Amino acid sequence: MQGPYSGALIALTTRHGKELALSRVFAAGLGARLQLCDHDTDQLGTFSGEIPRLADAAATCRAKALLGMEAAGLSLGLASEASFGPHPAMPMLPVGQELLLFLDQERDLCLIEQRLEWRTNYSHLLLEPGVLPDAWLRQVRFPSHAVIARPSLPQAGGMFKGLSNHVALAEAMECCRLADPDGCVWLETDMRAHCNPTRMRSIRRLGVVLVRRLQTPCPECGSPGWGLIDTQAGLPCSECGTPTELTLSEIWGCETCGARRSQPRRDGRLSAEPGQCPWCNP
Ligand SMILES: [Zn+2]
Ligand SMILES: [Zn+2]
Incomplete structure (x- = not known):
């Protein structure tokens, strides 16, 4: 395959399996390979429930890509960043903002593709004692999409992440109820990419657009x-x-x-x- 990135090695900073969404797209479209850098900055709990300004999200994403490039000693890098929260103009609607950033230090090129994802399952629920979360679980597409459980009082105890089957969820909820002074459980969607097929699809779509560009x-x-x-x-x-x-x-333009x-639709x-x-x- 001929092209500027044919045979190139690109550092992908992720700990959450994003290579599953991106490797094939970059191989088929550019003839490039992704080298995984297990150095992710989006630890759990950094999904703050707000959509940041695009410039701030892009800066975070760029810093993440540079971390991986330095660790791998590569001049090409790729990173993605997501945030979830109410739509800035329509507070009743949850949306996801997904960003994918590509850096080429030799060409001094930085490209960002982003999309607002309306199909996000981002949600949380405070569960009173004796109440079952079945309707909420269907709504957030459990068990194909994992959830997180913790006592409603965060200081009261631990957090159970990546719950993706009914047995594990029931056990975690029982622990949380016992630890919580009011017997309440806090449930939320686990938005890490490897726990959330909807996010994986968004990331792959962004990969396709970026590769085409x-x-x-x-x-x-x-x-x-x-x-x-x-x-x-x-x-x-x-x-x-x-x-x-x-x-x-x-x-259309060139960075x-x-x-x-300007061209027609x-x-x-x-x-x-x-x-x-x-x-x-x-
Ligand atoms: Zn140009
Ligand atoms: Zn008219």
């Missing part, structure tokens, strides 16, 4: 990494022509030389439904 050279300078960096709203209404919130055009090109759509128009359907 690394396959695409900039039309101006030839550097890898040409891709979508922004969208411009204003797709006109099909009835009255008023610009809507929908994407009118895509801005290396700063080239930018990839789906070829030229107008919006009147239902989405602020004039026809305010």
Whole structure:
């Protein structure tokens, strides 16, 4: 396979099995191999229940990638970062923000792909004595997605992570009830990637987008990494022509030389439904 990263070795910083989501994508798309660096900074409990600003999440992700690159002595690195919490504009809706960052020190290239994941199972539950969590467990897709149990009073005792079968969960809940002064149990979803297939799918999707971008050279300078960096709203209404919130055009660009090109939507759509128009359907 020909390409800028064919045969390359890329450091992947993870302790949570993210290579399962990314190795094949990078091998098939770029001919690159991932070298695992068992040095993860996202310890349990750092999922704080808030979505940080993108710039802050990106800085954390970059630091994580650099840790792995230093440990492995490689100039190429990959790391991912996630956070979960209420949607900033719609507090009733939990969302996940997934980030995947690629660093190439020789080319001085840093690419970030990110997505808001609406299908996240992120949730928690305070369980009173005598109440069964069955409905909640179905909602968070247990046992395919693992959960965490602890006494409702955090000081009261230990935490049981990665619970992914009914026997282990029942035992953990019993321990937590006995340790808690009120007999209450705190349950939450275990968001670590290896415990959460929904996250694994998100990470793989980001990997596909990132690889496609690394396959695409900039039309101006030839550097890898040409891709979508922004969208411009204003797709006109099909009835009255008023610009809507929908994407009118895509801005593609190159991080290396700063080239930018505006191009029509990839789906070829030229107008919006009147239902989405602020004039026809305010
Ligand atoms: Zn360029
Ligand atoms: Zn209209």
